[in-house]
Structure formats: C-alpha cells, structure tokens
Amino acid sequence: METPTPEFDPTPLEALRPAPLHTAETGTPPSVFYEALRAEYGPVAPIDMFGVPAWLVMGYPQALEILRDSRSVWSKRPESWRALNEGRVPADWPLLHVYSVRNALFSDGADLARLRGAWSAGLRPFQDRGRPQAKDLERAVTQYADDLLTLLSEGGRTGQADLVAQYARPLPLMIVNRLLGFENAAQGEEMLRDLWRMLEAGPEAAGAAARLFEAVTGVCTARLTDPRDDLPSHMLAATPGMTVDELVRELFTVVGLVGDYVGTLIASTVAEVITGDETVRDSLSAGMVQEVVNRALIANPPMAHLSFRYPTTDVRMGRFLIAAGDPVVVSPMAAHADPAFTGGGSPDAIYSTRAHLAWGAGAHACLGRELATTVTMIAVNRLFERFSALRPAVPSESLDWQGSQMSHALRALPVHYELAGEPVRQPIGPPPEQVEAGEDGAAPARSAGLSFARRVLRVLRRG
Numbered sequence: 263m264e265t266p267t268p269e270f271d272p273t274p275l276e277a278l279r280p281a282p283l284h285t286a287e288t289g290t291p292p293s294v295f296y297e298a299l300r301a302e303y304g305p306v307a308p309i310d311m312f313g314v315p316a317w318l319v320m321g322y323p324q325a326l327e328i329l330r331d332s333r334s335v336w337s338k339r340p341e342s343w344r345a346l347n348e349g350r351v352p353a354d355w356p357l358l359h360v361y362s363v364r365n366a367l368f369s370d371g372a373d374l375a376r377l378r379g380a381w382s383a384g385l386r387p388f389q390d391r392g393r394p395q396a397k398d399l400e401r402a403v404t405q406y407a408d409d410l411l412t413l414l415s416e417g418g419r420t421g422q423a424d425l426v427a428q429y430a431r432p433l434p435l436m437i438v439n440r441l442l443g444f445e446n447a448a449q450g451e452e453m454l455r456d457l458w459r460m461l462e463a464g465p466e467a468a469g470a471a472a473r474l475f476e477a478v479t480g481v482c483t484a485r486l487t488d489p490r491d492d493l494p495s496h497m498l499a500a501t502p503g504m505t506v507d508e509l510v511r512e513l514f515t516v517v518g519l520v521g522d523y524v525g526t527l528i529a530s531t532v533a534e535v536i537t538g539d540e541t542v543r544d545s546l547s548a549g550m551v552q553e554v555v556n557r558a559l560i561a562n563p564p565m566a567h568l569s570f571r572y573p574t575t576d577v578r579m580g581r582f583l584i585a586a587g588d589p590v591v592v593s594p595m596a597a598h599a600d601p602a603f604t605g606g607g608s609p610d611a612i613y614s615t616r617a618h619l620a621w622g623a624g625a626h627a628c629l630g631r632e633l634a635t636t637v638t639m640i641a642v643n644r645l646f647e648r649f650s651a652l653r654p655a656v657p658s659e660s661l662d663w664q665g666s667q668m669s670h671a672l673r674a675l676p677v678h679y680e681l682a683g684e685p686v687r688q689p690i691g692p693p694p695e696q697v698e699a700g701e702d703g704a705a706p707a708r709s710a711g712l713s714f715a716r717r718v719l720r721v722l723r724r725g
Contacts, residue, residue, distance in 0.1 A: 271581045275588050280308035280315050283567070283591070283667055292566070292670065296320055296596040305600070306580035309591070311667055312356050314345070316570065316589040317582070320596035322603035322619075324579055328571060328592055329623035335573050336590075338368050338626065342572035344587025357667065359471075360569070365511040367569065367626070374625060376501070377512060381629045383500030384493050388441065389633035395491060399440070403637055406436045407644040409715035415648075415685055422655055425645075425675040430529035432718045433641055438521045442513065443481055443492030453477050474517065475510060482509045524634050526564035526671040527555070528641045533675055534558045535646070537658035546646060551639045557613040559620035562663075566595035566670035568622065594619035595670060651680035 284295040299307040305321025319325050328336050340361050345351050351358065361368065366377035387395035407429075414428045415421065423429075444453055452473070459470035482494050483506050489495040494513065498504055534557050535546055545553050570589040577584045584590060597603060597619055604612050621628040628634070646652070654661075655676035662673040 269581055272583055274585060275308055275315050275317065278308040278315070280310040283309045283311050283318065292595060293599060296599055304580040306582055306584070314351060314355060314589070316591050317584055318596070319579070319590060319592045320600060321580065322597040322600040325592045325594070325597040325619055326623060328590065329619065329626070331624050335575060335577060336571045337370050337574055338569070338571055339370055340368055342574060342587060343570065343589055344585070345589070347587070363511055363514065365515060367515060378629060380497045380501040380504060380512065384497035385630055385633060387496055388493070389630065389636065391636070400636065400640060402440060403433070403437060403640045404644060406433055406715065407641050408648070411644065411648045413715055413719065415679065415681055419681045419685060420679065422676065422678050425532055425677055426529045426672050427674065427722065428719065429645070430532070430641070430675070431525045432715070432722055433528065434520050434524040434637065436714065436718055437637060438517060441493045441516060441520065442478065443485070443490050443494060475514070478513050479506060479510050482506045482513070519630065520634070522669070523564045524637055526669065527558060527634065527638050529672045529675050530562040530564070531555050531558040531638055531642050532645060533661065533672060534561065535642070536652050536654050536677065537661070551642050552635065553614065554642070555635060555638050556616070560598050560613055560615070560618045562670055563594045563598065563618070563620035564669060564671060565620070566593060567668050568592045568594065569668070592619070648682060649679050650682040653678045
C-alpha cells in the first residue's frame with residue numbers, strides 16, 4: 263500500500279505561526295514535542311528560534327536527503343540565508359555570532375573541500391590508532407580518566423558523585439588542552455576556564471570567547487615558526503597557504519565539539535548503562551562498549567538539532583514548499599524517533615543500526631568521529647573497571663537534561679558508587695601555585711600531571 267502524498271500547503275514560512283523550538287525550559291519531553299509537531303505538520307514543521315522562523319526537518323528520509331545533498335541544492339553559507347541578506351535578522355539574535363564564523367562548518371564547494379582536507383590531515387595522527395601520536399593520546403586519556411576517578415573517590419571505597427561535573431565534563435577539556443598544544447600551565451588553566459564559560463553561554467560567554475580566540479591565535483601564530491606535534495601544527499603542514507586567522511576559526515570547532523560534544527556523549531553513554539535494561543549492561547560486560555556508545559548516540563544524540571542549511575532553489579518537502587534561502591534545521595533526535603527510521607521494530611534492533619544521523623552525513627559528516635568514539639570508549643571502560651557498582655542516585659525519569667537550541671545534554675548524573683578495590687593512595691599533588699619548580703621553571707612531571715585534574719575541577723567549580 264502506497265503512502266498517500268500529503269496535501270500541498272503553499273503558505274510561506276513567514277506567514278505561518280511557528281512553535282518555539284523545544285528546549286528544557288518548555289517543560290515538555292522532546293519525544294512529546296516532536297510527536298505533537300509530526301502529528302500536526304508531518305515530517306517538516308515551522309519552528310521559532312529566538313524570534314527567527316525556520317523549518318524543522320523531523321523525517322528521517324528527508325533529513326538524510328538534505329545531509330547527503332546528492333543534487334547540490336543545500337548550502338551552509340550564511341550568504342544563502344535570504345532573511346539575513348534582507349536585514350530581517352536582528353543584530354542581537356543570540357545565535358548570530360555562531361553563524362557569523364567563516365569556517366568549514368559554514369562553507370561549501372571548493373572552500374569546504376580545502377578546509378576538510380586540513381582537518382582530515384590534522385586529525386589523522388591522533389585518530390589513526392596505528393600512529394604513535396594516537397597511541398600517546400590514548401595513554402594520556404587513560405591517565406586523565408584515572409586521575410579524575412581517583413579524585414572522585416577520595417572520600418572512600420563507597421560514596422556519591424556527579425559523573426557529569428566530576429568526570430564527563432572535565433575529561434574532554436583536558437584533551438582539548440593537549441590537542442591545541444597549550445604547554446604553559448597558567449595559560450592552559452585560563453583557557454579551560456574561558457572554554458567552560460563560553461560553553462555555558464552565560465553572561466560572561468562573549469568575553470570568554472574573545473579571550474579564548476586570543477589564546478588560540480597565540481598558539482597558532484607560534485606554530486607558524488615553531489611547529490610541534492599538535493593539531494594546529496599538523497593542519498598548517500597539510501595546508502600550504504592557510505592563514506592563522508583561518509586556522510583559529512577552524513580550531514574553535516575543536517573547542518566546541520571535543521569540549522562539549524564528547525563530554526555529553528560520555529555522560530549519556532554511562533546513563534544508558536546504569537539506567538538501561540540488562541541487555542545494555544550485558545553488552546558492556548561482553549566488551550561491546552562501542553555498541554553501547556552507538557545506543558547512546560541514537561537515543562540521545564548530543565547535537566539534537568544541526569546548524570542551518572538553505573536551499574538554493576525552491577524545494578517541496580512534506581506538504582510544504584521550502585523557498586530558496588529559507589533556514590532549515592535538520593534534527594537527528596527527531597529523525598531517530600521517525601517511524602520511517604524505527605520501522606516499528608524492537609529497541610535493540612534500532613540501537614544496533616549504524617544508519618543514525620548523530621554524526622551527520624554527506625559533505626559535512628563529522629571527521630572526528632573515530633577520535634570522539636575512542637575517547638568515549640576509554641572513559642566508559644575506565645569508569646566501569648575502577649568501580650564494581652554504579653547506581654543512579656535519582657530515578658531515570660528525574661534526570662535533568664539540558665535542551666538548548668542545538669544540543670541535548672545531561673546537566674548532572676548523580677550516582678552511588680563502590681570501588682572495585684581499595685581507594686588509590688597516591689599523591690595528587692598540591693595546587694600548581696604551591697608546587698616548587700625545577701631549574702627550568704617546570705614543576706616535577708608526575709606532580710604536575712596529577713595536579714592537572716584537580717586544577718581542571720577547580721576551574722569548573724569557579725566557572
């Protein structure tokens with residue numbers, strides 16, 4: 263039996279009355295929000311983003327069609343946004359600074375190919391697991407994870423902790439610090455503090471972003487004449503003619519995606535294990551941690567809504583005509599709930615698929631997925647190796663999810679824990695300002711390394 267074609271509605275986007283895009287503040291679970299929109303409009307619906315109208319694509323086939331863009335219809339360039347060109351986007355629109363950055367995320371064609379080439383070459387040493395840099399990074403991630411878990415369990419063999427604030431959030435920030443090549447402890451600490459303020463999007467976000475931009479610019483400028491074994495140096499070496507300004511704009515993607523996306527994925531994967539059914543825990547005990555990560559990506563993709571795309575010609579989608587230059591938001595989270603994706607099958611069948619959209623698809627698919635997956639797997643493995651029991655401290659329905667215009671993340675993950683062995687009795691080291699430096703001005707390596715975790719946690723507490 264063929265699916266009937268929906269009745270065509272030619273009403274332009276600006277003439278519709280869109281619903282505000284779901285956030286945590288709406289008080290409605292995302293699944294209920296998407297279900298209501300789907301029932302009223304079908305796979306494509308008008309939504310409001312801080313006063314700016316846009317189309318929300320919730321249908322899995324439609325989302326995949328846009329992301330793959332086999333007909334070269336969809337642009338990511340802000341110049342393709344009709345309302346912006348016509349001056350109808352308020353100058354104080356909260357997301358305008360995001361869409362004003364000219365980097366690979368908002369590029370097409372030859373510009374995109376060149377910038378993604380730089381990313382591919384820059385990331386390769388760190389996510390090709392046969393390369394020495396990747397092996398070194400994995401050892402560093404394991405050490406960072408163990409240091410954080412040691413601090414988390416300082417109170418004794420049993421206790422209570424927040425795995426978001428004390429583990430999932432700080433771990434990726436430590437990795438960003440390493441990838442970007444911050445070697446000075448004080449500079450790295452300030453960078454971490456500003457990174458956290460920027461990700462929190464509070465009143466200090468703008469100033470923090472400006473300082474972070476300046477710090478990253480300093481590192482990138484230095485790497486022009488003093489290359490190291492870090493991400494900026496590898497990207498510069500792979501892309502002759504790349505300017506410092508271009509590189510800095512690209513590296514802000516690392517700050518957001520590694521610093522925020524990976525932390526969110528770690529937390530949601532752990533939540534999937536400790537609040538899920540026996541099959542999830544069995545998968546983890548059988549060494550199938552990658553399957554559990556995949557389940558978390560489908561159930562709670564960190565990027566619930568992707569950044570705008572604009573058709574370069576009028577496109578019929580669902581029952582609506584999307585006019586050239588209309589902003590369109592693809593929602594992986596809504597697409598994963600589409601019956602066209604779930605097919606009415608069991609959750610296990612859905613969660614084992616690799617056809618999800620959490621990493622995107624097509625020309626803008628995430629190039630760092632292997633690195634993000636590896637970091638998440640190490641973090642989850644170390645957590646469940648160090649603890650013999652982890653139980654949620656609140657019912658799963660009471661977990662506090664933070665839903666913004668783009669992301670979907672746990673604010674906190676309170677747990678009761680029991681260590682698999684005795685607490686680790688090792689000196690974590692005093693605060694860095696109390697560590698006596700050697701003749702070269704550097705603190706003793708192990709003491710400095712162990713104090714890094716404590717320093718990062720202090721940064722996050724102070725915000």
